[in-house]
Amino acid sequence: MKSITLRKLRLETRSWVLLAPAIAFLAVFFLYPLLYVLSASFPQHSLVLYERLFTTPVYLRVVATTFRSALIVTVICLLLAYPYAYAMTRGGKVIAAGLSVALLLPFWVSLLLRTFSWLILLQDTGLVNALFLKAGITTEPLRLIRNQIGVTIGMTHILLPYAVLPIYAAMRKIDGRLLEAAAICGSGGLRAFFKIYFPLSLPGVLAAGLLTFTLALGFYITPALLGGAHDTMIGQLIAAQVTEQLNFNFAAVLCAVLLAATAITFGIAGIAVAFWRHSTAKRMAAQ
């Protein structure tokens, strides 16, 4: 008996040792650089750079633009992802396979190349404008890049898979018999969908929104190529501070703000999930 406990103990210690390299690596090469940036944002332990950020209208506008773009893109992504994920769960084998290839192939192609493709498609002489002109929808080329439209299209395209996958995962867990039961009880179609299916899929929607929003906040390449001067996001400002102004400390302040925004979004989502579980548990207890 004793020897088994001892062996188990030894195995456990060994298992901890296996975990150490990854933890050590991430601590030194991932966590330390992030902490270094945070500390660089307080030169001589003062908040003077934060004051500069929050009192300069230009910088505040960039922060506001970042949140606005991320929010717009998140809402559009969720609106497109929900029916898409539903189709993936409801379609036959062939349709589901086709839809998942269409979803995953772009996922594997670099963000830079996909943004480049949108640049080709959306420019004044691009395919989209050519089609619109030919169809007589417009009489002169629409301006689709160097503005919010370009940024929104490009970012939505890149983030859509991140929105679809969590929703799809939640939908697959929904027991189809619940809907059948609802239909037998006389509540089919849309009513059953909104009363049963939709609430059950909401955790997936929340996860998708969270992931899309936090990833959108940090975008740099896409707004730089498809946006104009008015659509500058924090990521671009950070890069410009480092490469053009050589102002590392101010770049660090912007990085800190971006990290804080990401962390706060996760915090809010965490609280929402906890509250949700609590209220669901309560409702079940009441029944």
Added chain:
Amino acid sequence: MKAINRAGWTLFWILVAAIAIFLIAPTLISIPISFTETPSIQFPPVGFSLKWYRAILDSEDWRDATINSLVVATLTAVVSVVLGTLASVSLSRLEFRGKAVIFGILLTPLVTPVIVLSIGTYMVFSRWGISNSLIGLVIAHTSLATPFVIVSTSASLKMMNRNLELAGAGLGASAIRVFYRVTLPLILPGMVSGAIFAFITSWDEVVIATFLTDPETRTVPVLIWGQVRAELNPTMAAVSSILIVVSACGLLLSYKLRRQELR
């Protein structure tokens, strides 16, 4: 009522098809463009020519960048597979409070804004004297890629039958022998698909690479980023097409591995 229902479903499937086209079409558009004879980007392409591909093959810049990219992506894949596999094997064997937290911490690079990580590694690696070197880039990319390996190997470990390991140990094999002869072969598909994902992550990564490389050590995405910002010409479409084919192969390979594992 039935007619409305039908019309609703038709609309629904049209919407889904439109989203699928929205997803896939821009990804593939550069392939036809890359064969154009014209010196500017044109769709539909005019004529058929391979001159843009020849231009890439003849260019020393592209050749050097490709070699750098291959070296960095391969090393990233190797290092992150080692780190990630050990971590997920360890986590699969341990049961303790806060295990989910450790797992979450290991995955944080996935949701950290890349631009912040770029600035951080740029500042720190400059002080350590490993910026502008391929080693520095491999290290930074490994941070990004390891979580993918952890996710894919953990999935394999979850599907594995634990009793096989116990049987091996019961027959007298040492822990290390059990790992090499039983665990490793069983989770190999997860490791390989993690390696592929790690490779592609590094191969496509542009933000960190622009900060951590100089003209000597720059990778393919850095070169693309510089050229896209300067001017648009069909060379970019050709480069893009080549990379898309590489990515498609990666996707196909990892899909096949998953299928094999499920069987």
